Amino acid sequence: MAKSQQTFNKSEKEKKRLKKREIKQKKKEERKASAVKGAKLEDMLVYVNEFGQLVDTPLDPADKIKVDAESIILGIPKKEEGAEDDSKVKEGKVSFFDTSKGFGFILDSNTQEKYFVHVSGLIDEIAENDKVTFELEKGLKGMNAVRVKKK
Numbered sequence: 658m659a660k661s662q663q664t665f666n667k668s669e670k671e672k673k674r675l676k677k678r679e680i681k682q683k684k685k686e687e688r689k690a691s692a693v694k695g696a697k698l699e700d701m702l703v704y705v706n707e708f709g710q711l712v713d714t715p716l717d718p719a720d721k722i723k724v725d726a727e728s729i730i731l732g733i734p735k736k737e738e739g740a741e742d743d744s745k746v747k748e749g750k751v752s753f754f755d756t757s758k759g760f761g762f763i764l765d766s767n768t769q770e771k772y773f774v775h776v777s778g779l780i781d782e783i784a785e786n787d788k789v790t791f792e793l794e795k796g797l798k799g800m801n802a803v804r805v806k807k808k
Contacts, residue, residue, distance in 0.1 A: 748808070751787045763791060763802045778803035 703711050707720070747765055749772075754761030759776035761783075772793065774783075778801065783789060788808040793800045 746790050746792055748788070748790050749802075751783050751785050751789060754783055754785055756784075761785075763789060763805070772800055772802040773798070774802040774805055779805050781805070781807045783807060 703713065704715050706712050706716060747767070749763045749765045751774075752762050752764040752771065754774070761774050762771045763774050764771055772791070773796065774791070778791075778794075783805060789805050790808055791802040791805040794803045795801075
């Protein structure tokens with residue numbers, strides 16, 4: 658006698674599929690029943706007030722603010738003369754340095770941030786707990802310390 662081709666898993670999947678189809682059909686019928694025929698466009702409109710909230714009533718034209726299009730600045734503002742520059746020399750302390758692998762980390766004395774340092778960015782030989790001066794440069798995973806000198 659031949660075995661049935663219908664397995665338990667297949668029958669369960671078929672039941673789920675049929676159940677989803679029934680639920681979808683019921684939702685469709687509910688939407689059709691609750692739909693209002695001949696609704697006015699004004700009843701369907703929604704307005705945004707000055708606080709960014711959705712409201713049913715249109716805004717008062719007297720409350721509108723006139724914005725000069727030329728006063729809107731697009732893009733990144735230019736750096737001013739007194740702005741802090743990342744390329745200036747910073748001071749810190751070597752918190753970790755592995756000479757065999759050629760990398761380590763420097764702890765900035767002002768901001769207490771750690772920066773990665775590679776042996777290629779060294780001017781002098783450094784070791785752990787050395788006081789150093791360095792500059793920052795953008796790397797692949799963040800800011801890197803370069804031009805590192807002992808103090």
